Each structure stands twice: as structure tokens, then as C-alpha cells.
Amino acid sequence: MYRYDQYDQAIVDARVEEFREQTARRIAGAMNDDQFKPLRLKNGLYLQLHAYMLRVAIPYGTLDGRQMRKLADIARRYDRGYGHFTTRQNLQYNWIKLEEAPDILAELATVEMHAIQTSGESIRNLSADQYAGAAADEICDPRPWAELLRQATTFHPEFSYLPRKFKIAVIAAQEDRAALRWHDFALRIVKNDVGEQGFEVYAGGGMGRTPIIAYQIREFLPFAQIFSYLQAVLRVWNTHARRDNIHKQRMKILVHELGEEEFRRQVEEGFQHFLTLQTDFPQAEYDRIAAYFAPPPFETGPSAEIDRSDPEFALWVDRQTVAHKAPGYAIVNISLKPITGIPGDISAEQMDIVADLAERYSFDEIRATHAQNLVLPHVRKADLHALWQVLDAAGLASVNLDLVTDIIACPGLDYCSLANARSIPLAQKIAARFADMDRQLELGELKIKISGCINACGHHHAGHIGILGVDRKGTENYQLLLGGSGAEDTSQAKITGPGFDEDGVVDALEKATNVYLRERQPGERFLDTYRRVGMDPFKEAIYG
Amino acid sequence: MDNLLRFRDDEAHDEPAVSIDAFLGQSNATSVRIEAGEDARQLIPFLDRLALVEIDFPRFRDGRGYSSARILREAGYKGEIRASGDVLVDQMLFMRRCGFDSFAPAAPIDEAALEAALARFDYVYQNAADDAVPVWKLRHG
Ligand code: SF4
Numbered sequence: 221m222y223r224y225d226q227y228d229q230a231i232v233d234a235r236v237e238e239f240r241e242q243t244a245r246r247i248a249g250a251m252n253d254d255q256f257k258p259l260r261l262k263n264g265l266y267l268q269l270h271a272y273m274l275r276v277a278i279p280y281g282t283l284d285g286r287q288m289r290k291l292a293d294i295a296r297r298y299d300r301g302y303g304h305f306t307t308r309q310n311l312q313y314n315w316i317k318l319e320e321a322p323d324i325l326a327e328l329a330t331v332e333m334h335a336i337q338t339s340g341e342s343i344r345n346l347s348a349d350q351y352a353g354a355a356a357d358e359i360c361d362p363r364p365w366a367e368l369l370r371q372a373t374t375f376h377p378e379f380s381y382l383p384r385k386f387k388i389a390v391i392a393a394q395e396d397r398a399a400l401r402w403h404d405f406a407l408r409i410v411k412n413d414v415g416e417q418g419f420e421v422y423a424g425g426g427m428g429r430t431p432i433i434a435y436q437i438r439e440f441l442p443f444a445q446i447f448s449y450l451q452a453v454l455r456v457w458n459t460h461a462r463r464d465n466i467h468k469q470r471m472k473i474l475v476h477e478l479g480e481e482e483f484r485r486q487v488e489e490g491f492q493h494f495l496t497l498q499t500d501f502p503q504a505e506y507d508r509i510a511a512y513f514a515p516p517p518f519e520t521g522p523s524a525e526i527d528r529s530d531p532e533f534a535l536w537v538d539r540q541t542v543a544h545k546a547p548g549y550a551i552v553n554i555s556l557k558p559i560t561g562i563p564g565d566i567s568a569e570q571m572d573i574v575a576d577l578a579e580r581y582s583f584d585e586i587r588a589t590h591a592q593n594l595v596l597p598h599v600r601k602a603d604l605h606a607l608w609q610v611l612d613a614a615g616l617a618s619v620n621l622d623l624v625t626d627i628i629a630c631p632g633l634d635y636c637s638l639a640n641a642r643s644i645p646l647a648q649k650i651a652a653r654f655a656d657m658d659r660q661l662e663l664g665e666l667k668i669k670i671s672g673c674i675n676a677c678g679h680h681h682a683g684h685i686g687i688l689g690v691d692r693k694g695t696e697n698y699q700l701l702l703g704g705s706g707a708e709d710t711s712q713a714k715i716t717g718p719g720f721d722e723d724g725v726v727d728a729l730e731k732a733t734n735v736y737l738r739e740r741q742p743g744e745r746f747l748d749t750y751r752r753v754g755m756d757p758f759k760e761a762i763y764g
Numbered sequence: 765m766d767n768l769l770r771f772r773d774d775e776a777h778d779e780p781a782v783s784i785d786a787f788l789g790q791s792n793a794t795s796v797r798i799e800a801g802e803d804a805r806q807l808i809p810f811l812d813r814l815a816l817v818e819i820d821f822p823r824f825r826d827g828r829g830y831s832s833a834r835i836l837r838e839a840g841y842k843g844e845i846r847a848s849g850d851v852l853v854d855q856m857l858f859m860r861r862c863g864f865d866s867f868a869p870a871a872p873i874d875e876a877a878l879e880a881a882l883a884r885f886d887y888v889y890q891n892a893a894d895d896a897v898p899v900w901k902l903r904h905g
Pocket of ligand 1 (some may be wrong): 630640677
């Protein structure tokens with residue numbers, strides 16, 4: 221894992237003091253709220269329905285036990301004893317006091333963490349493949365590039381007052397676990413025809429009220445030129461985007477208006493210019509960063525045998541663990557979706573337990589996933605049973621990875637000031653309806669994603685089944701969508717028809733699953749069947 | 765110009781700035797004003813004739829002017845670049861880094877707050893239009 225040197229630490233420490241001073245000026249009335257708002261947003265601080273929310277950056281979803289323990293400590297001292305993992309691999313606290321926010325940021329800085337650029341019109345905290353460094357299918361670890369870009373995009377003087385937010389993702393595997401093409405700017409590490417590694421680049425994606433899947437803007441970009449290229453993209457957008465309508469300022473809208481070809485042409489022109497400025501980080505800096513991500517000292521030849529005599533444990537192993545690149549090791553997924561729980565929520569006690577387990581069994585590494593779960597990336601198969609017992613006792617051994625109850629849900633109307641409808645109670649109702657384990661396994665992979673408003677933080681456009689909360693004459697109403705994907709087969713979900721009340725949408729969703737069970741052919745997931753048979757049979761069952 | 769703040773040693777240039785359109789329509793003006801949304805690259809052929817480019821910020825959150833300033837500096841412009849309009853103390857560090865060297869804010873700036881803001885960060889991560897050395901260079905000499 222990356223560690224701060226004196227420079228990184230000095231920058232983050234200075235940022236804390238800057239925000240402390242800005243907060244003091246706000247509280248003293250030397251600055252109005254309109255002036256303060258972008259400053260606090262760039263430090264992760266939102267004003268929600270009941271309190272301030274603080275969004276802590278977990279760069280590219282990687283953290284260690286010491287950091288997780290600090291998150292627990294903050295949850296206890298400054299919040300109500302829990303935190304919430306988001307679809308951006310970040311952690312949110314929901315009950316923060318403005319005057320304590322600088323102290324919390326100072327606490328985070330003691331463990332090399334921050335909340336820089338986690339909201340506002342800035343280049344956001346990067347996301348990445350949660351299995352990076354462990355996945356059997358990756359061509360390299362994408363995180364050194366993510367860290368290099370984290371530094372390059374932190375406090376970028378030209379691109380800190382952008383038209384809107386700007387989200388970047390980086391992966392290095394065929395399988396897309398990071399919803400790559402739903403980002404403004406996305407990188408997939410590939411090999412070209414002569415065997416060199418570089419980036420395949422996508423641009424102009426995003427969810428929200430105008431969902432657009434990013435297009436491939438460049439087939440191959442040499443590694444060493446990434447910062448020039450990124451700055452060229454940002455400059456085209458920053459200089460040309462509209463500033464008169466907040467709903468039309470994301471980069472995807474500009475790409476759409478200019479057309480992909482013209483956008484690409486302007487980027488290429490700017491790119492040639494940026495190359496002459498020599499702002500790209502040198503190979504030596506990449507090498508310095510990459511050294512921190514060297515593979516941990518895996519044992520050679522630990523036993524690959526797993527004692528499956530306990531059926532509950534065997535079930536968990538089959539569902540929650542994934543192939544690791546090192547023989548004898550497994551990637552462990554920790555579900556934060558217990559049937560009666562709040563998707564993504566975790567208590568301070570559970571955070572401490574995950575921290576202990578990471579230190580004991582996973583080379584001190586933890587990952588957060590965009591599906592609001594956690595991962596211990598490097599666990600010896602021989603340790604799985606001991607690990608599972610601890611998870612089970614802590615309420616962290618739910619078996620539902622990618623199943624119908626592994627629901628992504630945004631905070632919705634329970635917390636969010638922009639919400640039209642509640643997401644959490646709906647997720648709980650759906651989970652309760654489908655709680656039966658056999659039924660979940662029978663339905664197989666089925667990704668349900670719920671957003672409490674058109675902003676789409678719950679990724680409903682990318683759900684195999686998506687649910688969108690809307691306001692219908694002052695009451696909460698839910699639209700059902702089918703056929704989305706955030707994986708390598710990216711697609712945008714389509715609305716089935718008129719919306720439902722809370723119970724109605726659970727019924728409609730169940731009917732959709734029944735159509736799948738009736739129509740499916742061997743080996744088909746829900747999404748495959750939907751793609752083959754189309755919307756009609758589902759509509760018929762739901763509205764007929 | 766009561767609030768004018770300059771980070772240059774030369775005399776303030778007091779010829780009133782003309783619009784880009786007026787300038788390009790064969791004027792002999794030596795000061796030009798760029799409104800948000802206007803393309804600073806139009807001035808590149810004429811930079812040696814210019815002493816002052818004023819870049820307007822209609823709202824402090826409108827970040828187009830940062831690119832305009834940096835584009836001019838990248839093209840070698842050495843004259844004054846002045847940020848005018850809704851210019852606030854908390855944005856001035858990044859403006860300095862993008863090449864602004866004078867400020868005509870609509871409301872007065874607290875000098876102590878400005879001094880603190882400009883001195884806050886000892887290190888930066890990336891090159892810009894100023895001479896701050898990025899940390900990758902410090903790390904590798
Ligand atoms: S989708 Fe809407 S309701 Fe949900 S968190 Fe985002 S802004 Fe709030």
C-alpha cells in the first residue's frame with residue numbers, strides 16, 4: 221500500500237489547517253455561506269437533511285487496518301458509532317458538526333487519510349478495481365497509476381473550479397468490477413499489438429439525469445503521457461462547457477453536443493500542446509509509487525485444501541470467495557448487506573474487527589467496493605475457516621455476493637437533502653421478501669440498484685433491476701428499470717412503465733424475477749434472459 | 765481600482781481594456797479584457813503587443829478564467845494578467861499558480877487572510893504557470 225512521505229503529509233496537514241481557518245472565518249461571519257459552500261464541499265462536507273455529512277476519501281478503495289480503526293474511532297467520537305460505504309468506494313459519516321469537522325480531518329491526517337475533493341465541482345477521489353493486486357485476471361496492478369493520478373489531480377490549480385464533478389476510474393482486467401464506462405474518464409490498462417502496456421481511454425460517461433455510457437476516445441495511450449492527456453481532456457471541457465444550467469455541465473453533455481469525433485479532435489490538439497509543456501510525471505516517480513504496491517510476501521505452496529465439512533461455511537466459501545492470483549490464497553468478500561441491515565452501513569465495532577482480520581489474515585489490506593461491500597484481498601485458504609468464524613460472530617458473514625439481496629442503495633430520503641424517496645426501507649423490504657437462501661441461489665446473479673432521486677448515486681441505470689425514487693404529487697413513487705449493467709457488458713437500464721408505491725414496486729420486482737425463472741435457458745442470468753426476450757414479457761407480467 | 769492588488773514590480777498599466785472583439789477588429793489597444801467563455805487563444809498571435817490582459821470572473825465558481833490565464837502563460841505572455849470581478853481570497857492561490865499576477869476584486873480582500881492563504885502550502889503536486897517545483901521533482905532531484 222502507498223505510504224505518505226514528508227511531502228504528502230505536509231500537503232494534507234496544510235489542507236487541514238486551511239480548512240480550520242476557513243471554517244473559523246465562516247463561523248465568525250467573515251465569509252457567507254455561498255462562498256463557504258464550495259470550500260467545504262472540496263473537503264467532503266455536505267449539508268444534509270439533519271446534519272452535516274462528511275465523505276472520507278478511500279483512494280481507489282484501498283485501506284489498511286490502522287486506517288479502518290481510525291474510521292471506527294471517529295465514528296465513536298464524532299458520529300453515532302457507525303459509517304456508510306458508498307458506491308464511490310468512500311466512507312460517509314452522517315451526523316457531523318461543522319465546528320468539529322476540522323478536528324476530524326486532523327484525525328484522518330494522522331493515518332494518511334483525507335476528505336479532499338470527495339465532493340463539489342472537482343476531480344473526485346479515483347475509483348478502481350477492488351481486486352487490484354489480487355485478481356487472477358489482471359494484467360498488472362492498476363493502483364500505482366491511480367495513486368499517481370491522485371497526486372496529479374490533487375489541488376490542480378487550473379481544474380479546481382470545474383463546470384461539475386469529474387470522476388475517474390482505473391482497472392487492469394477484462395472483467396470490469398468498477399463500472400468503468402459510467403465514469404467521466406476511465407482507463408483500462410491493456411497491451412497493444414507489440415506487447416507494450418498502456419491505457420485504453422474512455423470519456424464522457426456518467427449517470428444522473430442524462431445517463432451516457434463513456435465512449436472509447438483512444439485505443440491506446442502510452443503510460444508516460446497520461447497526465448498530458450487528462451489535462452487536455454479537462455481543458456477542452458473547462459473552457460467549452462456551459463455554465464448556465466447545472467444539469468447540462470457534466471462533460472458527457474459537452475461530448476454529446478460536440479460529437480465524439482470533434483471532442484476527440486480537440487483533445488488530440490490539446491494533447492500535443494500539453495506534451496510540449498513536459499508536465500508528465502517521470503518514470504522514476506511511477507517506479508517510486510509502484511514499489512509500494514509490490515505483491516505481499518505470499519507463501520509458496522500453502523495448502524489449497526478447504527475443509528468443507530461445515531455446510532454453512534462451505535456455502536459462504538462458494539459465494540463470498542474468489543480466485544486469487546497466488547496459489548493457496550483467496551479473495552474474501554465481506555457482505556455489508558445483512559437482510560435486515562442498511563446497505564453499506566458498518567458499526568465501529570465491526571470496523572475494528574475487520575481491521576484485526578486484515579492484519580491477521582490479509583497482509584493488512586482492506587478494500588471497499590462500489591457495490592458497498594468490503595474485501596480482504598489476500599487470505600490463505602487454510603485461514604478461511606477461522607476468519608469466517610470471526611466474521612460470523614460479528615454479523616459480517618452474510619452470503620449474498622451479487623445475489624438479489626446484495627442491493628446497492630443510496631442514503632435516500634432518510635438522510636439526503638436532494639432525495640425524492642427513501643431507498644433504505646425499500647432495500648430492506650426487498651431483502652426480506654427474498655431472504656430465503658435457496659431462492660436467492662436459484663435466482664443467481666441479480667444486481668438490484670436503488671437511487672432515491674434522479675442523481676443516481678445508487679446506480680439504478682446500471683442495475684440488472686434498477687429502482688428510481690421519484691416524487692409523484694408529493695408522495696414517494698418508484699420507477700422500475702430493467703437491463704442495466706455496470707460490468708464489461710455495460711448497458712443502460714430501461715423503464716418498464718408507470719411507477720409504483722413502495723409495496724407495489726417490491727411486487728413488480730418479484731414478478732420480473734418470476735418471468736426470468738419461467739423464460740430462462742440453461743446458464744442464463746437474469747440479465748441474459750432479459751436481453752434475449754426483451755422488455756415485453758416482463759411488462760406483461762408486471763402490468764398485464 | 766481601489767482594490768487593486770499587484771504582484772509585479774512594473775508600473776500599473778492604466779489604459780482601459782477593450783473587448784476581444786474590439787481588439788481583433790484592428791485596434792492599437794494594449795489592454796484587453798476576456799469575458800468568461802471567450803477563447804483566450806485568439807490573442808496568441810498578438811501577445812507581444814499586449815501589456816495587460818484582464819480576465820473576468822462573473823462568479824467565483826466559474827473556473828474558465830483559470831484556463832485562459834494558463835493558456836496565455838503557456839504561449840509565452842509575460843505581461844500582466846489581472847483577475848477581475850468576483851475574486852475571493854480562497855481562490856487566489858490557484859489563480860497565482862495559473863499565472864495571474866494582479867487582482868481587481870469587486871470587494872476588498874483581507875490582507876492578512878491573503879498572506880496566510882498564499883503561504884499555506886509549501887509543496888505542490890504538479891507544474892503550472894508559476895515556478896513552484898512539483899514534489900516529484902523534489903523527490904527525484
Ligand atoms: S441518488 Fe439522490 S437521494 Fe440518493 S444519495 Fe444521490 S442525491 Fe441523494
